[in-house]
Amino acid sequence: xxxxxxxxxxxxxxxxxxxxxxxxxxxxxxxxxxxxxxxxxxxxxxxxxxxxxxxxxxxxxxxxxxxxxxxxxxxxxxxxxxxxxxxxxxxxxxxxxxxxxxxxxxxxxxxxxxxxxxxxxxxxxxxxxxxxxxxxxxxxxxxxxxxxxxxxxxxxxxxxxxxxxxxxxxxxxxxxxxxxxxxxxxxxxxxxxxxxxxxxxxxxxxxxxxxxxxxxxxxxxxxxxxxxxxxxxxxxxxxxxxxxxxxxxxxxxxxxxxxxxxxxxxxxxxxxxxxxxxxxxxxxxxxxxxxxxxxxxxxxxxxxxxxxxxxxxxxxxxxxxxxxxxxxxxxxxxxxxxxxxxxxxxxx
Numbered sequence: 054x055x056x057x058x059x060x061x062x063x064x065x066x067x068x069x070x071x072x073x074x075x076x077x078x079x080x081x082x083x084x085x086x087x088x089x090x091x092x093x094x095x096x097x098x099x100x101x102x103x104x105x106x107x108x109x110x111x112x113x114x115x116x117x118x119x120x121x122x123x124x125x126x127x128x129x130x131x132x133x134x135x136x137x138x139x140x141x142x143x144x145x146x147x148x149x150x151x152x153x154x155x156x157x158x159x160x161x162x163x164x165x166x167x168x169x170x171x172x173x174x175x176x177x178x179x180x181x182x183x184x185x186x187x188x189x190x191x192x193x194x195x196x197x198x199x200x201x202x203x204x205x206x207x208x209x210x211x212x213x214x215x216x217x218x219x220x221x222x223x224x225x226x227x228x229x230x231x232x233x234x235x236x237x238x239x240x241x242x243x244x245x246x247x248x249x250x251x252x253x254x255x256x257x258x259x260x261x262x263x264x265x266x267x268x269x270x271x272x273x274x275x276x277x278x279x280x281x282x283x284x285x286x287x288x289x290x291x292x293x294x295x296x297x298x299x300x301x302x303x304x305x306x307x308x309x310x311x312x313x314x315x316x317x318x319x320x321x322x323x324x325x326x327x328x329x330x331x332x333x334x335x336x337x338x339x340x341x342x343x344x345x346x347x348x349x350x351x352x353x354x355x356x357x358x359x360x361x362x363x364x365x366x367x368x369x370x371x372x373x374x375x376x377x378x379x380x381x382x383x384x385x386x387x388x389x390x391x392x393x394x395x396x397x398x399x400x401x
Contacts, residue, residue: 054086055373056151057366058144061091062118062137064156064355064362068096071156074362076106081363082370088150090115090137115140119161121355128161129168138162142169145348152369154340156353156362163199163343170348173378175385178203179345180211181284181352182218183291184338184368187275193219194272196284197291197341203283205248208232212253213388214344215279216261217380222371227260228278231267233286242266249281256391260384340368344381349373 059075061068068091079085086109089096093114100107116135119128132139138157142165144150155162163179172179180196195215200207212230219228232250234242239250246266253263264277272280272290282290309315339361343350349372353365 054084055082055370056086056088056149057369058088058141058150058153059090059366060137060141060153060155060157061089061096062115062157063162064353064357065121067118068099070357070359071362072096072099072103072106073359074357075110075366076103077359077363078366078370079106079109082367085109085366085370087111088141088144089113090141090144092118092137113140119158121158123158123161125158125160125164128158129164132161132165133168139165139169142166142348142350145350146170151373152349152351154351154353154362154366154369156355156357156365158355159198159352162350162352166343166346166348166350170346170350172345173347173382173385175389176210176214176345178207178210179343180214182215182342182344183287184222184340185272185280185294186338187273189275191223191338192272192275192278192280193222194280194282194287194290195344196282196287198284198288199343200284202285203245205245205252208245208249208281208283209252209256209388210345210385211281212249212261212263212279213258213384214381215281216258217384218342218344218372218377219278220260221375221377221380222368223278224375225278227262229262229264230279230281231264231271231277233272233280233282233290234266234268237266237268239266256388258384258388260380260387338364340365342368342372342377347378349377 061071089110089112115137119132119136119138138155141153145153146169178200181199182193182195183197185192185194193215195211216228219225232246234246267276339354339357341352351365351369353362
């Protein structure tokens with residue numbers, strides 16, 4: 054049984070969307086149980102509509118919910134120990150849940166997660182990893198917003214964590230890793246990125262395969278399984294991709310309704326357009342994973358619908374079931390053991 058701790062008040066729609074999303078996830082994964090954190094008066098009438106879900110749930114009434122507009126420092130001061138967000142994270146720390154999921158304020162969620170769970174040994178900064186749809190299937194991109202700027206060693210840590218996530222999510226024995234850069238040539242890019250490339254080449258890590266630099270157009274191609282970058286450029290890439298998907302969808306909608314002939318053509322091509330709509334639907338790949346913490350936390354898009362919430366829960370389910378943190382810890386231990394100088398006779 055995988056235990057999911059869920060912040061019911063997070064996101065733009067709160068329990069009206071989060072609870073139905075949990076019900077969808079439970080239908081697809083009967084081995085899930087939930088620990089809910091919410092405001093009882095708002096949640097009880099909605100939860101009553103899902104008796105099957107209610108049977109698999111422990112509900113905790115909380116004092117307050119963190120708003121989407123609060124600054125991280127303000128949310129941490131006001132909501133520590135008492136908010137739905139904090140208590141859902143704390144359930145992972147205490148062992149009452151295997152993973153926490155929230156659609157709430159990203160900055161507040163990261164601040165609370167770092168404060169409550171702390172970072173793993175040898176990890177200076179956590180990262181947010183996103184699942185990215187590609188022409189070949191899916192890949193992982195990190196960091197998409199947790200760390201603005203990163204040195205070579207931090208990028209190296211991101212590569213190790215992203216590789217472990219790819220093994221947990223995609224069940225790939227040795228995922229390929231690329232560093233996002235302005236060109237594929239080794240002489241191009243910022244010094245931190247070039248140094249990270251050197252570290253990855255020389256590390257010779259058994260659990261991943263370093264493929265060199267990749268460019269922005271490689272994200273959609275699926276050139277590698279994991280793309281590593283710092284949070285500023287990663288977040289811009291993520292928002293650009295989301296905007297482009299919406300733009301293409303609007304173009305298609307306008308083109309298909311412009312003339313009678315276009316509408317007739319749409320009828321014959323409907324199955325192809327349905328497939329494209331499925332690919333462009335952001336709810337299908339919803340769920341950013343906080344990596345580098347002593348516990349698994351999943352961030353859902355704030356505007357996600359019930360299907361998107363279910364997708365985020367399922368990402369957490371997969372991460373917990375496939376031992377994400379154990380894989381990260383093992384890879385970090387192996388890498389840092391190689392970096393230690395050999396013990397001489399005196400040290401021994």
